[in-house]
Amino acid sequence: MMREEGIPPFGGGDEGAVRQRHALREKIRKAVEKREVFLAFQPVVSARHRDRVAFYEGLVRLYGPARDPIPAAEFIPLVETSELGRMIDCLALEQGLEALGREPSLRLSVNMSARSIGYRRWLDTLHLGLERDPTIAERLILEITEASAMLMPDLVSSFMGEMHRQGISFALDDFGAGYTAFRHLKDFLFDIVKIDGEYTRDIHHQPDSQVLVEALVTISRHFDMFTVAEAVETGEEADFLTAAGVDCLQGYLISPPMLVPPWEEKVAVLDDYID
Ligand code: G
Ligand code: MN
Numbered sequence: 001m002m003r004e005e006g007i008p009p010f011g012g013g014d015e016g017a018v019r020q021r022h023a024l025r026e027k028i029r030k031a032v033e034k035r036e037v038f039l040a041f042q043p044v045v046s047a048r049h050r051d052r053v054a055f056y057e058g059l060v061r062l063y064g065p066a067r068d069p070i071p072a073a074e075f076i077p078l079v080e081t082s083e084l085g086r087m088i089d090c091l092a093l094e095q096g097l098e099a100l101g102r103e104p105s106l107r108l109s110v111n112m113s114a115r116s117i118g119y120r121r122w123l124d125t126l127h128l129g130l131e132r133d134p135t136i137a138e139r140l141i142l143e144i145t146e147a148s149a150m151l152m153p154d155l156v157s158s159f160m161g162e163m164h165r166q167g168i169s170f171a172l173d174d175f176g177a178g179y180t181a182f183r184h185l186k187d188f189l190f191d192i193v194k195i196d197g198e199y200t201r202d203i204h205h206q207p208d209s210q211v212l213v214e215a216l217v218t219i220s221r222h223f224d225m226f227t228v229a230e231a232v233e234t235g236e237e238a239d240f241l242t243a244a245g246v247d248c249l250q251g252y253l254i255s256p257p258m259l260v261p262p263w264e265e266k267v268a269v270l271d272d273y274i275d
Contacts, residue, residue, distance in 0.1 A: 036063040037091040040257030044250040047242040054248050055107035059257045060092040089116040097129035100136045103263040109141035114148040117159045137167035145173045193220050197231025204240040217245040
């Protein structure tokens with residue numbers, strides 16, 4: 001069997017699957033080279049006042065040669081441990097910082113891997129962005145998954161401490177998705193906990209999810225963190241989560257991720273006009 005370095009052991013191990021992964025990886029490499037990497041913006045709103053946006057999440061989107069989107073679920077596991085993954089984190093951060101620079105009222109979260117903390121270009125991009133515009137730190141939120149933070153807890157803790165002092169906030173992403181440990185909430189000092197979409201799905205019919213979310217809300221309040229429920233798709237889910245005390249909601253019910261977010265709409269119309 002062919003062996004490819006850096007590819008995590010998922011999916012089939014037969015040659016067809018290996019070839020498919022290789023082709024996808026090449027497609028990703030080209031997209032990154034050509035900078036066909038964009039952010040889509042999805043609002044996170046107050047659960048009680050759903051017309052109030054707390055912040056937007058910038059979700060990275062890659063495009064293939066025919067401008068066909070490559071789904072995040074496909075490319076993230078494939079590149080997470082490799083240089084390509086770090087490049088994608090850099091491009092996402094660059095674009096996030098640019099958006100924050102263009103729109104002074106924007107609060108934005110950007111996803112990052114703990115692995116990027118040790119990556120020079122990513123850290124330089126962050127420092128440069130913060131230097132250019134002193135208002136950006138307070139409007140930037142960095143999202144890290146628990147699994148990623150646990151890979152190098154000491155490095156993540158010291159990075160978070162240093163960035164907190166500059167005003168950046170941190171969100172624990174996809175909480176509950178993996179081998180969750182409540183002690184991470186105590187050790188890492190996150191400002192925001194994003195409850196994995198798994199617990200949102202049909203929560204009004206799922207007693208197990210209900211108990212877990214209610215416990216998480218209690219714990220988050222104790223540690224002074226605010227909670228966001230991810231992947232909210234129905235009114236029933238939203239109402240249950242709101243009654244359970246979740247602070248904010250994100251998901252298709254509120255809005256899908258948008259390539260042209262509201263604050264860019266005027267610019268886009270103007271571009272059409274000029275064309
Ligand atoms: O890991 P993270 O939570 O950052 O990833 C969010 C992903 O979930 C994005 O790719 C986004 O497009 C997708 N997403 C956003 N809203 C919803 C939703 O309401 N339902 C589902 N199933 N996925 C969503
Ligand atoms: Mn996220």
